[in-house]
Amino acid sequence: MKSTLLSRLLSPATVNRCRKSYLPRVRFAPSPTGYLHLGGLRTALYNYLFAKSHQGAFLLRIEDTDQKRKVEGAVEVLIKDLQWAGVECDEGPGLGGKYGPYVQSERLEIYKDHIEKLLDNGSAYRCFCTERRLNLIRRDALKHQRVPKYDNRCRSLTDEEIKEKIKAGTPYCIRFKLSSDCQSFEDLIFGGIAYDVSLNEGDPVLMKSDGFPTYHFANVVDDHLMEVTHVLRGVEWQISTTKHLLIYKAFGWTPPQFGHLPLIINSDGTKLSKRQGDVTVEDYKKNGVFPLALVNYITLSGGGFEHVPGAGVSLKTMEELASEFQIGKVLLHPSRLNPELLQECNRLEMKRQLSDPDLCQSLVRKVQNLVKQTYPNEIMDISDQHVRNVLKWATARVTRVEDLVSTKFGFLWILPSNNFEIDKELLRKLLEHLENVDRFEQDLLKNNLREFAVNNNVKFPMLMKMLRGLLSGLSEGPGVAEMMQLLGKGQSLERIKSIVR
Known part of the structure; x- marks a missing residue:
């Protein structure tokens, strides 16, 4: 069950009373491996809404320690996608902030300094095992139907043995000594979670042999140094949180509060897949989805707001979403996407823009440009008034502005070809x-x-x-x-x- 106590502690009224001493800081920390996925946008959006609902700060951090998977230009596209969706960062790459740099590959010296602290206090050790040996361990475990995990062999190396291997130039990584005590924490969404990570994992790598930190280590160090107070991320990281708690404990640091967002799945309950439809923000943009429509689609599917039975679908601005958001009301079950709901959100956003003079004019310009591109030599009328009339008429018939230049509605702009019998x-x-x-x-x-x-x-x-x-x-x-x-x-x-x- 969800913690009602936490819900009360995190209510806007409580935070307002303690504003001087409590300003939450949250972060969105994607890897630059391609286009922003819908699940990534959901994580960024919920962090943003949480921060704004408590007058806190939302920062962007790029986790690019896995250099092999890094895609050139992905960071710039990611930032543009967030801006398009209306998710505004307070700190991050190109934005500044006193906790930077906000790109992990630019923080390597920081990680080296902190790994030395764990080596000095005995919480970490150098591991000289080769990839070949690790593969043999995995194969043997699978052969005997055991959980594949590192056997912690290098934990027992003496100081003399370590010195000799370093002197000989033997490559090594640095691993964390897992303890067998069961870690527990209060998940802001799921409630109490307890897990003994050592049952299913060997000592994890903190620093790779190439000098780059692993996700788990850099994540903990950065969240602490950037004074992140709440970590909201996908539920797939929930089990890893107990590992992170052990690292916090090894440093003697107070961990942030954690909340894990359920999966986003297709309407049929299957995992999101490119083969089954749109999965990236870029896909939705190309298909004529309005930013606010996509944002409402996500929040309507995932919860986090007071539900009024029978109220139907209503579109909320980003400001309204931020003021009403409650982390304790995020749904526990996976967010099941309904394409028809997205269409309705897009239609409602079209109506909202038509009711606003400035937004209406931008919408008119968009339609005019689409008509010019589609029918460059045949247009009869694309005056502002005609386009406005068409848009008002169309809100009950189409869900995308782009539909207005389809063959079905071509008669609105050009003289149609006529093959009918005429008297x-x-x-x-x-x-x-x-x-x-x-x-x-x-x-x-x-x-x-x-x-x-x-x-x-x-x-x-x-x-x-x-x-x-x-x-x-x-x-x-x-x-x-x-x-x-x-x-x-x-x-x-x-x-x-x-x-x-």
Whole structure:
């Protein structure tokens, strides 16, 4: 069960009373191995919301100690993706801050100094085992159905043996001496967690033979030196936390509080996979998803907010999310993604932007640019007013702005190709009739067209079919009167004239 005590201690009201002595610091610490994954954005977002809900600081740290997996340019893309999503860092690469540098490969001297402290107090030791020997240990364990783990052989080397190996130039790494005591901690999301890491692991490597620290060591050192108070990360790191606690203990440091976020999974319960859809922020950006829509999609799937039964889906700004966020309300079960929920969030964000004069103008410009790119030589009308009318009409029909330049909605911008049967004489009469109609409003137009059909002895469905083909080039779609209102009197009549000339 979740700790109600912790929830009370971490409530905004409590933090406000203690603001002078308690300002939480959280961090997002990704590896620069490619595009920002949806799970990574979720971790960054929840850290950001936690910090802002308590008037704390959110910092970005790049964990690039695994140089083999580092992708050139990934840091710059990652920072842009965070900015696009509205996740603003207070400290980090390029932003400054008194706890830098914020890139681990630039902190190697710091790690060397701290590894010496663990060697001096006996918490760590030099390991000279070769990769070949370690592979043999693994194979033997698997052969005999045991948990593969290091046998801690080099723990027992004498000082004289160590000196001789160093003098001989034998490569070595530095390992941490795991103790067998069971570590426990209060997870901010899952509650009490206890685990004896030594049951399933041998002594872990802290410093590799190339002079670079492992994730576990650098993580602990950096979180302490950067005065991180709360660590919110994926649940896959929950078991490692007990190992980290032992390292904190070896240094004599007070650890931060830990909270582990459940997995994000597909709607069918399977693991997120590129083969099954979008998994990176870049994918969502390319597919026309608005930043705030993606943020709300994540929070609606993962919890962290007061749920009102029957309230339906509502879109919240980043400021609203930050003010309402409660770590104790994050869901315990995996966050199951529902693509239909994302579509609804995107539609709601389109409506929100239309209601804001500045955002509306940016949206209009976006549509105009999309139309120019899609139909460079055929455009009839992309005036601001026409685009605004189209957007207002479209919020009940599309979930992406990009859909408005699809074949289905091409009639909104260009004169459609017409392969339908046309009665030009009837159209001339209709043109003359419509020129005398002042108000091009849907209900009035529908009644007017029905009256015209009766007066000219033509079946109303046949007239509608002919007009739909003429106006849109489609055999089915929006109602004819609806299209005429949307296109306006000028465009509607122009399309009829283009046929009867």
